[in-house]
Amino acid sequence: MDEARKDEDQQLVARAKEGDAGAFDELVVKYTPRLYGLVYNMTSNHEDTNDLLQDVFAKAYKAIRGFRGKSSFYTWIHSIAVNMTLNFLKKRGRRFSLSLDDVDASIQNDKEFIEATASSSPVREADLSELQKRLNEAMMKLSDEHRAVVTMFHIQGMPHAEISKILNVSEGTVRSRLFYANRQLQNYLDEFRKNPVS
Amino acid sequence: MMDEFNDSEIAKLLRLKRYEQPPAGYFENFLHEFHRRQRDELLRQPIWRICFERTRDFVSSFSLSTLTSYPAAVTAVLVCAAIISLRIYQTPQPPTVAVKDRPVMVVPASTEPEWTLASPVATRVFNTRSLRNITESAQTHRSGTPRYVLDSVPVSYETTFKF
Numbered sequence: 001m002d003e004a005r006k007d008e009d010q011q012l013v014a015r016a017k018e019g020d021a022g023a024f025d026e027l028v029v030k031y032t033p034r035l036y037g038l039v040y041n042m043t044s045n046h047e048d049t050n051d052l053l054q055d056v057f058a059k060a061y062k063a064i065r066g067f068r069g070k071s072s073f074y075t076w077i078h079s080i081a082v083n084m085t086l087n088f089l090k091k092r093g094r095r096f097s098l099s100l101d102d103v104d105a106s107i108q109n110d111k112e113f114i115e116a117t118a119s120s121s122p123v124r125e126a127d128l129s130e131l132q133k134r135l136n137e138a139m140m141k142l143s144d145e146h147r148a149v150v151t152m153f154h155i156q157g158m159p160h161a162e163i164s165k166i167l168n169v170s171e172g173t174v175r176s177r178l179f180y181a182n183r184q185l186q187n188y189l190d191e192f193r194k195n196p197v198s
Numbered sequence: 199m200m201d202e203f204n205d206s207e208i209a210k211l212l213r214l215k216r217y218e219q220p221p222a223g224y225f226e227n228f229l230h231e232f233h234r235r236q237r238d239e240l241l242r243q244p245i246w247r248i249c250f251e252r253t254r255d256f257v258s259s260f261s262l263s264t265l266t267s268y269p270a271a272v273t274a275v276l277v278c279a280a281i282i283s284l285r286i287y288q289t290p291q292p293p294t295v296a297v298k299d300r301p302v303m304v305v306p307a308s309t310e311p312e313w314t315l316a317s318p319v320a321t322r323v324f325n326t327r328s329l330r331n332i333t334e335s336a337q338t339h340r341s342g343t344p345r346y347v348l349d350s351v352p353v354s355y356e357t358t359f360k361f
Contacts, residue, residue: 046221058239
């Protein structure tokens, strides 16, 4: 993790612990976009994500005085977000609404998106928006724990070590969950490619 | 042409999901929404819970590890506590003195004694000062009830005249 960001977080946390509400606001503004991506890709629902994020920051605000700094604020706030989301998903059960189906249309104009889909691959052959939809469905078929790992590794770009700290599991567990999740996603998308109308 | 999705292709597809964003203006309003919810929650809570939570937060900020990180301060506090407790337990008790008798106060029978020949004027004790008790008479060279008293001091132990 970027050391400068870590130092900046430490200063903000120290001020927040002394009762500086403005410092905590800065942390909220800083981490909301990143945590939104994490929670949203685990819940696949905007309203749930919004409520969860509000609860995550409310919990963090109450607990900030007890934050000892054994881990970075980054790891700490991500742990709160992941654990609260996993608890929420357990309560919600398998019910979910695929608001991720309504993928932002601007993605398809994005440079990285175009580059990613320009090469010779099954992606180019399939209808892209349909493929995205299938990928989202495949994601939601994963268990909550596997989806969390996939979200953090593939979507958020976190290293294995960071994920293991956030989930409080070994790096080996993270790798094995990732391997299993990749196989499941691969099987699901291959099936879609062979039977596109299914 | 590849017939199967490999890990790299899946990773590319998943990476694209980071471009999925909430509705425009969401992040700008998030902080306002956060403040509003905090205020609402505060208003819903009873006073005792707010006090309890603040006290708990305050106490939790002092952990054992924090205290032990200041050994000199802890040692000083412990030494002071020990000294104070020793002084409290070793405070000398006031000596107990056996009291034989309570002093008997001489009180005139009445504020206006009878004027008889048996009790001449000279024996009157004026209440200009506090009455002396009988033990004070023992400090004089004579024992017995003084017959003449001047300014509360016995001046004569001679018997009164009788006609």
